[in-house]
Amino acid sequence: MEEKSYGPVVPEDFTFGLTEEDKLLLDCGRKLGPVNIRFETYGKLDEKKSNAILILHALSGDAHVAGYLDGDRSKIGWWDGMVGPGKGFDTDKYFIVCSNVIGGCSGSTGPRSFNPDSQNFSKIYNMDFPVITIADMVRAQYRLMKHLGISQWLALAGGSMGGMQALEWAVSYPEAVRSIIPIATTSRLSPQSIAFNWVGRQAIMNDPKWNSGNYDLDKVPESGLAIARMLGHITYLSDKSMDRKFGRELQESESYTFDFKHNFKVESYLKHQGEKFVERFDANSYLYISRAMDYFDLSGKFGGDLAIALSQVHAPFLVISFSSDWLFTPEESLKIVEALRINSTDVTYCDIKSIYGHDAFLLEVDILKRIITDFLKCRYEEVK
Amino acid sequence: MEEKSYGPVVPEDFTFGLTEEDKLLLDCGRKLGPVNIRFETYGKLDEKKSNAILILHALSGDAHVAGYLDGDRSKIGWWDGMVGPGKGFDTDKYFIVCSNVIGGCSGSTGPRSFNPDSQNFSKIYNMDFPVITIADMVRAQYRLMKHLGISQWLALAGGSMGGMQALEWAVSYPEAVRSIIPIATTSRLSPQSIAFNWVGRQAIMNDPKWNSGNYDLDKVPESGLAIARMLGHITYLSDKSMDRKFGRELQESESYTFDFKHNFKVESYLKHQGEKFVERFDANSYLYISRAMDYFDLSGKFGGDLAIALSQVHAPFLVISFSSDWLFTPEESLKIVEALRINSTDVTYCDIKSIYGHDAFLLEVDILKRIITDFLKCRYEEVK
CATH class of the missing domain: 3.40.50.1820 (Alpha/Beta hydrolase fold, catalytic domain)
Incomplete structure (x- = not known):
């Protein structure tokens, strides 16, 4: 090897x-x-x-x-x-x-x-x-x-x-x-990045499973952390690369489904990224590390x-x-x-x-x- | 008058x-x-x-x-x-x-x-x-x-x-x-806008108070809706205007507070915008109208x-x-x-x-x- x-x-x-x-x-x-x-x-x-x-x-x-x-x-x-x-x-x-x-x-x-x-x-x-x-x-x-x-x-x-x-x-x-x-x-x-971090952290801290940070590892604030991660992902990609990668293409459907499930390819992508992240990353760590970035000057x-x-x-x-x-x-x-x-x-x-x-x-x-x-x-x- | x-x-x-x-x-x-x-x-x-x-x-x-x-x-x-x-x-x-x-x-x-x-x-x-x-x-x-x-x-x-x-x-x-x-x-x-809308809706729909949309008006999914709104607000402002309006200025504090409360001016601004919005806007309406925008082509x-x-x-x-x-x-x-x-x-x-x-x-x-x-x-x- x-x-x-x-x-x-x-x-x-x-x-x-x-x-x-x-x-x-x-x-x-x-x-x-x-x-x-x-x-x-x-x-x-x-x-x-x-x-x-x-x-x-x-x-x-x-x-x-x-x-x-x-x-x-x-x-x-x-x-x-x-x-x-x-x-x-x-x-x-x-x-x-x-x-x-x-x-x-x-x-x-x-x-x-x-x-x-x-x-x-x-x-x-x-x-x-x-x-x-x-x-x-x-x-x-x-x-x-x-x-x-x-x-x-x-x-x-x-x-x-x-x-x-x-x-x-x-x-x-x-x-x-x-x-x-x-x-x-x-x-x-920048204040824009501080703002994105703020919103991501609110998603985590408002997830009831966060429980003031005292969650068990079998009951983590997964939806809050996934939201923070999905939001992060948008900021990591460019408008153009999203256009090229996803466009307005639909996923597993030929036409609009007229509901609120993931219908667009970009929605499926984000959902997947959020779910994957929750398996490998700790919500409290996300809070602390993003805060460290905020304070960087x-x-x-x-x-x-x-x-x-x-x-x-x-x-x-x-x-x-x-x-x-x-x-x-x-x-x-x-x-x-x-x-x-x-x-x-x-x-x-x-x-x-x-x-x-x-x-x-x-x-x-x-x-x-x-x-x-x-x-x-x-x-x-x-x-x- | x-x-x-x-x-x-x-x-x-x-x-x-x-x-x-x-x-x-x-x-x-x-x-x-x-x-x-x-x-x-x-x-x-x-x-x-x-x-x-x-x-x-x-x-x-x-x-x-x-x-x-x-x-x-x-x-x-x-x-x-x-x-x-x-x-x-x-x-x-x-x-x-x-x-x-x-x-x-x-x-x-x-x-x-x-x-x-x-x-x-x-x-x-x-x-x-x-x-x-x-x-x-x-x-x-x-x-x-x-x-x-x-x-x-x-x-x-x-x-x-x-x-x-x-x-x-x-x-x-x-x-x-x-x-x-x-x-x-x-x-x-654009897929980028669809992505932002997706994240905003997830914040609402993952708020337990959303209750599959069947919330009472005295118990609305305020934290989810506030997150969606705060996220929206970031996209409504430019990097430059945020820089000019907030910069890295702190709020009600001379120095970093080393906690997760709103410490930066931009955080206070977003928090306020989220809270105001919840008082006047319906979470389910937010879902439907943002979805209508997604489907616009x-x-x-x-x-x-x-x-x-x-x-x-x-x-x-x-x-x-x-x-x-x-x-x-x-x-x-x-x-x-x-x-x-x-x-x-x-x-x-x-x-x-x-x-x-x-x-x-x-x-x-x-x-x-x-x-x-x-x-x-x-x-x-x-x-x-």
Whole structure:
């Protein structure tokens, strides 16, 4: 099996914060511990530990970025087209790490985790979990980096919320980043995106099964979570790609059914996406991670000046956007590029022509590969 | 009181379909009757009955297009800036009619109406109401026209779903239309819009209070309807106008509250809009009217060819779109314009530069007035 040669390797979870001093101090002022980090690695770390790349996942992603786990062919990594031998993030050359964010539900500490301070019978955080930020996620990843004995990432790369983490790394730990690849992302969530997140969360929190967050795993707020996911999906696609993919085609029917069941192909698609998501994602995690995105504003602590926020970073950037992405538009990427230029930071910017909207960062792997391969090659030649 | 001079006049509801033969045959094949039409009029019908204009409302609108009812200053008409003495639709010159659509909840027959064939105790349609189409709404309006003794409208005008009705009038009753003013609309609902409608309806139908549509009026599915409305609101505004109106400003707080209550100004705004809407709109009506929009495809019966669909119409068109409207984009209006040009139909097209998104049709009254005044003047000079 090909995947054996490059990964995924699933090391034992990294756990820290077992003592009061070692806990993770969060932006909200609370301390989190113990903290568990689920991560996977691909390829081999070179002797100088100079070829490590951290891949950062988006809202619904996890540590499983490529290949299959234990030969389980049902679940391929979320960026398999980009990570592997000879791919954009070439596992023959680089040591790839991907960890599940804190607040998530795929192995790292999140609302479904054991709460050491719980007064409740369940001993699960649920809504007692602290509201985390993108910077908090990055703080936990920094601990993981230290644990791995790595002092600098060759590159940090991610799309969407993954790009936000990459940007936050650059600002929080400029000495630890050799290069940054923010893809289809923004330096601050727009009110439109905050609004979409708000509506999605209301759908979850108004589902009676949500039960103030204290649902049993056999009785989850599936309809609320499905609505949030379906809404999200609309924002990930472009008007044009929906037109091409679905048009006004009907599903399992030659004509209008004159009822409220799924009649259009696009309705069936959304319904299916909602149902699939509920099986694999935790509703409370959805609340926490979307809230972390709301709070993301890279320039917030710098008087709203993005150039000042990025002024301590000297690592080169490769900023990538997609022409039809209306969630995190090319204009948002350009703001990052402009701020970097003000600082005379080395920046390459590519706006890729694509009809796939925000999802393009998962789909346009051929062009992404070409751009990223060259960029990484240059970075690696500088250090190896 | 100024409004007394021009309206609104609220005549007795027009009722038809009391006999089997007189019922309204719907696109779904069912017959609807009795049918009640609530309408208002403004200004005076001239002797030749040549100055009548039908204004058509959008999803959440009603017959009350301008002024105040019975001096009740709490509820101004939804297009008051456009209808009145000296306004775009000048009530000193024209006789303005606006009726609530069937399927609605503001006086015309809809899901909350008495169901003569009901087997239920409640005798209310609820979900036994037939699924209606935009063409069905127009059929009912045609009956109203006959009832008023009018044989031709000087103009039919409306924004959003109102524009769809105007277009449908042109295709269904070309002899009855002297001119058409579709504003911020489309000739067929896009899969993206169908998708948004789907998600909104799921929010309503998954609210346990919806109770398969059989809710009591003191226990309505308010959270589901509020979610649908909040979602709608995002699509009515542009990214830019949200940025200008809310930005990332916080509400009643100087800093992040690190919880899931409304913390951003845009969240408070949406919450307020949702709560207000629940007080005035019926959840089942929302289902039916949004479904009617889904099914709107002017070229559907004409092999998808919009030019053929519009080939029987010889009335001049004034097509208006707004540059930042991403729900019904300028491109959609241009498709209508191109189809008319193929038929050598007289068409004026204005894409108004505005940051207000879809809502611009309610807000950009100054520029709308200028354009519409001239267009109507020309039409009226031809007939008076």
